[in-house]
Amino acid sequence: MSFLNKNVSETQIRLKNRLWLYIFSFITLFLLIVPSLVVIPMSFSASQYLEFPPQEWSLRWYENYFFSWKVENGFNDWMAATWTSIKVAVLTIFVAVPIGTMAAYGLVNSSSRTSKILFPIFISPMMVPIILVAIGLFYFFVQFKLVGSVLGLVIGHSLVALPLVLIIVFSALKNYDMNQEKVARSLGAGRFRAFREITLPQIKFSIISASLIAFLTSFDEIIISLFVAGGDNSTITRSMFLALRDQIDPTIAAISTILIIISSGLLIIVQLLGNNKDQH
């Protein structure tokens, strides 16, 4: 067992001293990744009960999900809820990304004193407990008849997505040399044109990442949706949460599988964009 005596760091720690750390770390990583994946085999089970491993296989829960609009029952109208979620998530990108990018641009260019005051205000939607934001919005939306509307959901989700967009675009702009824009303007380009033709192409990967993260944030959001959504406009996560409180419906395993595929797909894209870093 001579390999156990191999040095694993520059300070004479041998592999056998570290072995427990390696084993512990592998178990932890395993426990981080694998439990979520258990829903995938469950979703193909034929049984109503959640037995593992499934005795028989079927696609009935997927059928249940994809053809749920046939059921005359608002509560389990998964397809309608999915469409609302997608609609709201896409609209959230169009609200949060421009507003967040504008603020990041303003913040990068303003004095350090101003940005020191503004930064905590900007990340406040992340700091205030989300339940408080949710009931605050609910109270506010009741006055403007926005409860149960797509617009209300988009506003609420944009609020949660904004700090993430800001942080991503802000750190991209921090590493970008703003003098390039000054050069363009000294050559006669207007401020907006300088931004669009010089800066934007160089931070586009960060903007795309921010968009995907805004989409995912909205798509996964539950608590604001619980209060603000309603009537014909339930979101998919809200319907899942309400169904989970009452019973363990295997349809949720099917939807969960689809959600895992969507989020890991988006994560891979974001990671690839990260490797493809914006060139400064």
Next chain:
Amino acid sequence: MSATSDHLNQDGLKKLAARENLTFLGLTLPYLLMVAFLIVIPVGWLFYLSFIGRDGTFSFENYERMITSRSYMRIFITTFKISILTTIICTLIGYPLAYFMSQLSRKWANICMVGVLIPFWTSLLVRTYAWLVLLQKKGLLNNIALDLGLISEPIKIVHNTTGTLIGMVHIMLPFLILPLYANMRAIDKDCLKAASSLGATPTRAFWTVFFPLSLPGLFAGLLIVFVLCLGFYVTPAILGGGRVIMAAMKISSNIELYFSWGAASALGVVLLVVTAIILYIASKLVSLDQFGNK
């Protein structure tokens, strides 16, 4: 002549700079308005509501009830107990993992990082549901334990505090590991080499050199986890099975079931104040600039 034109020139430049600054501030305006209208005003309104009694006049009854009522006391205790336990367990599991990752080459560390990020981006609801499936009476965990003969009949590990803790630790772990790992990566390895060249054993070098240097990252992660736990709603609602009631759940049921805005607001204000105090302490301990922005 030339002195006056210089003067005028400078004046003009100053004005331009001022206008420039104003434009940049203007760009942040939509964001500021959203925060003002959707966070500051609604939360301020809740603050006001928390001081309105049942008869519609100014009173402290919502706060008095929290101190005198047993059920509120129990909710505070549950909320803090779950949050503290989750934070401790996350630290015990997360610190060794972050340390392990910080010792690997960049390439391998990035591969492990994917393992941390996958759950981070998987829907919270999906992960909570997966634990419900795993931990239930006829679930995978019970079945394995039965097959191995560890237990003679299924044990109850969900719809109680244990289940809630398992789910919350799983969800919170990435929040602890990300800042901690970033901090550990930044520790100069030469410090450890210096310690060992001066005769420190690896254990001693770790505790006297590495561990103190990793404390800022640990505190940052710990406080983030604790603050997030305080406001947790979805996981305890599903994995707690109605037996674990945390502050956020009480706020929600006060409104959904009892339409009792005063009571909900007062609880919300307490939650907000506790969160603000912790974040203030955090900002004093760790410079917030660390979080990848500067």
